Amino acid sequence: MQDASEKRGATPLPIPPRLIWAALGLLAVGGAAFLVGLLVDAARAWQIYLVNFLFWGGLAQGGVVFAAVYHVVGARWGPPIRRLAEGMAAFLPVSFVLFFPLYFGLDLFFGRVHELNPQRGGWFDPRFIFVRGGLGLGSMTVLSVLFAYYSLRPEVGLALERGLRPRRWLDGWLAEDWQGDLVERQRGQRGMDVLAAGVLLAYPITYSFMAFDLIMALDPFWYSSLFGGYFFLSTFYLGLAGLAVAAVLTRQCLGVQAITPGHFADLGKLLLGFNLTYVAMVWSQYVVIWYGNLPEETHFVVLRLWERPWAPLSWSVLVATVLIPFLVFLSQRAKQVPWIMLALGVLIAAGLWLERYVLVVPSLWHQEGLPFGWLEAGVTAGFLGAGALSYAFFLQNFAVVPSSGPHSPRS
Amino acid sequence: MPEPSAGLVGSFRHLDSLLEAIERLQQAGHRNLRTLSPVPHHAIDEALEKPASPVRYFTLIGCLLGGITGLVLTIATSLHYPLITGGKPILSIPPFLIIVFELTILFGGLLTLGGMLLNARLPRVHILPAYDPRFSEDRFGLWVRCEAKDFDAVGQLLRSAGAEEVHRAGE
Numbered sequence: 115m116q117d118a119s120e121k122r123g124a125t126p127l128p129i130p131p132r133l134i135w136a137a138l139g140l141l142a143v144g145g146a147a148f149l150v151g152l153l154v155d156a157a158r159a160w161q162i163y164l165v166n167f168l169f170w171g172g173l174a175q176g177g178v179v180f181a182a183v184y185h186v187v188g189a190r191w192g193p194p195i196r197r198l199a200e201g202m203a204a205f206l207p208v209s210f211v212l213f214f215p216l217y218f219g220l221d222l223f224f225g226r227v228h229e230l231n232p233q234r235g236g237w238f239d240p241r242f243i244f245v246r247g248g249l250g251l252g253s254m255t256v257l258s259v260l261f262a263y264y265s266l267r268p269e270v271g272l273a274l275e276r277g278l279r280p281r282r283w284l285d286g287w288l289a290e291d292w293q294g295d296l297v298e299r300q301r302g303q304r305g306m307d308v309l310a311a312g313v314l315l316a317y318p319i320t321y322s323f324m325a326f327d328l329i330m331a332l333d334p335f336w337y338s339s340l341f342g343g344y345f346f347l348s349t350f351y352l353g354l355a356g357l358a359v360a361a362v363l364t365r366q367c368l369g370v371q372a373i374t375p376g377h378f379a380d381l382g383k384l385l386l387g388f389n390l391t392y393v394a395m396v397w398s399q400y401v402v403i404w405y406g407n408l409p410e411e412t413h414f415v416v417l418r419l420w421e422r423p424w425a426p427l428s429w430s431v432l433v434a435t436v437l438i439p440f441l442v443f444l445s446q447r448a449k450q451v452p453w454i455m456l457a458l459g460v461l462i463a464a465g466l467w468l469e470r471y472v473l474v475v476p477s478l479w480h481q482e483g484l485p486f487g488w489l490e491a492g493v494t495a496g497f498l499g500a501g502a503l504s505y506a507f508f509l510q511n512f513a514v515v516p517s518s519g520p521h522s523p524r525s
Numbered sequence: 526m527p528e529p530s531a532g533l534v535g536s537f538r539h540l541d542s543l544l545e546a547i548e549r550l551q552q553a554g555h556r557n558l559r560t561l562s563p564v565p566h567h568a569i570d571e572a573l574e575k576p577a578s579p580v581r582y583f584t585l586i587g588c589l590l591g592g593i594t595g596l597v598l599t600i601a602t603s604l605h606y607p608l609i610t611g612g613k614p615i616l617s618i619p620p621f622l623i624i625v626f627e628l629t630i631l632f633g634g635l636l637t638l639g640g641m642l643l644n645a646r647l648p649r650v651h652i653l654p655a656y657d658p659r660f661s662e663d664r665f666g667l668w669v670r671c672e673a674k675d676f677d678a679v680g681q682l683l684r685s686a687g688a689e690e691v692h693r694a695g696e
Binding site for chain 2: 397400401404405407
């Protein structure tokens with residue numbers, strides 16, 4: 115009996131069609147909301163697009179970075195968790211494509227900056243920002259997808275060789291020039307060794323640039339050299355939260371029993387650790403600005419923490435991403451309850467979405483009131499739909515429980 | 526530890542057989558069990574049904590003490606020597622929090638270490654009678670403290686669960 119439940123997840127999972135339709139619906143709603151938004155109020159449409167681009171792309175990248183860390187440190191505690199993290203690479207090509215429309219928003223993002231602060235030189239020229247952003251994201255996407263490729267190839271090839279798997283789309287590429295299990299496994303191991311290191315080196319650089327170029331530079335005067343580090347750490351924390359959500363949903367909704375409460379507890383410990391690291395980054399940033407008390411630095415924080423309508427949002431970010439998870443994760447029991455992990459993962463992710471909102475929007479929005487309505491909700495839903503679809507595509511094509519290869523379960 | 530008999534020690538090659546032996550012995554009413562293992566493993570804690578370790582209370586008390594000490598230290602020294610720095614108020618909480626945090630961790634860490642040593646009764650001067658160098662290498666030991674009259678039954682149980690070897694503790 116245990117065998118049957120263990121096997122679930124060892125082959126690709128059938129995703130219920132209604133979930134796919136729901137995701138497609140969200141995507142359609144999002145696309146429609148964005149297009150209508152462009153006609154009604156282009157500024158709002160672009161700023162929420164940027165917020166969601168940073169959030170969803172970061173979530174997927176954070177997950178892949180976690181898989182790379184797992185590989186580099188030689189971890190063995192959760193092969194299915196690693197696989198779920200690798201799967202987030204499925205959204206990265208989509209996210210890369212979604213980067214290009216931002217070109218049409220550049221004037222909205224940076225036009226005012228250059229009027230107010232013409233001294234900002236060529237480095238912050240919008241076209242240059244766009245080009246280096248594209249190069250960085252492109253290389254991150256290639257590295258991440260290839261990393262997942264080397265992890266999946268030995269399994270897919272072996273399954274095809276033994277006729278355990280009907281040939282699917284992508285399999286031609288995945289199992290091209292198949293040279294037999296042993297050779298391929300060694301080759302996969304070497305490929306992953308190199309690419310995991312590559313992902314881990316490229317990630318902090320690319321995401322520091324993203325933070326400086328797409329968030330910091332939106333404010334005409336603010337600068338902070340710590341902000342890049344703060345941002346890639348918060349993105350990694352986001353990836354872990356997303357991974358917790360994915361793990362719970364895969365176990366509870368798709369019935370993969372190989373993901374155990376022990377895995378949830380381990381993910382919970384990681385989340386607790388990065389919760390503390392995240393708040394340490396927030397504090398290091400805050401205390402330096404507080405101490406220096408330079409107007410070009412403080413205005414950024416004062417606007418977000420003490421002025422309406424942003425202040426309540428910023429404080430909610432701290433409560434949702436730091437305070438509540440910290441208190442709950444102190445309990446060993448709570449970390450093993452799937453629904454608590456799900457709630458906490460969603461809470462942290464929602465908090466970090468709000469964090470990106472609060473980082474981006476106050477720099478761009480100079481009218482009365484809080485720009486949040488059907489347009490923002492719609493675009494966010496669209497990105498959620500795109501993310502869910504790419505993840506469902508991954509789960510439908512690849513096994514959650516690695517069946518062979520260096521990281522198959524030992525027990 | 527004046528005991529009439531030191532009991533029996535079973536030596537196991539596999540964790541699973543050790544866990545099985547623990548379960549069978551507990552069913553037979555033997556509660557005074559002790560494992561000697563080369564590696565820590567949660568499954569052993571669970572099988573022995575040990576209550577949660579009291580060390581966490583030491584940690585909590587240490588952290589609270591450290592936090593309070595940090596607050597008192599920073600506030601009291603600032604009030605005793607009120608020197609305005611960088612135009613900030615005398616009592617500026619943001620930089621104080623760094624000291625508070627560090628003392629919280631320091632006291633918490635030290636009391637955790639102390640609590641661990643105290644509860645594990647370390648350092649141990651005498652070697653346990655059941656100890657065998659193999660239990661630091663590749664074997665699990667299970668020490669059952671029981672009366673001499675139970676030796677046969679317990680030895681039987683240990684062997685049937687998969688013990689490679691059963692002998693009297695201290696021999």
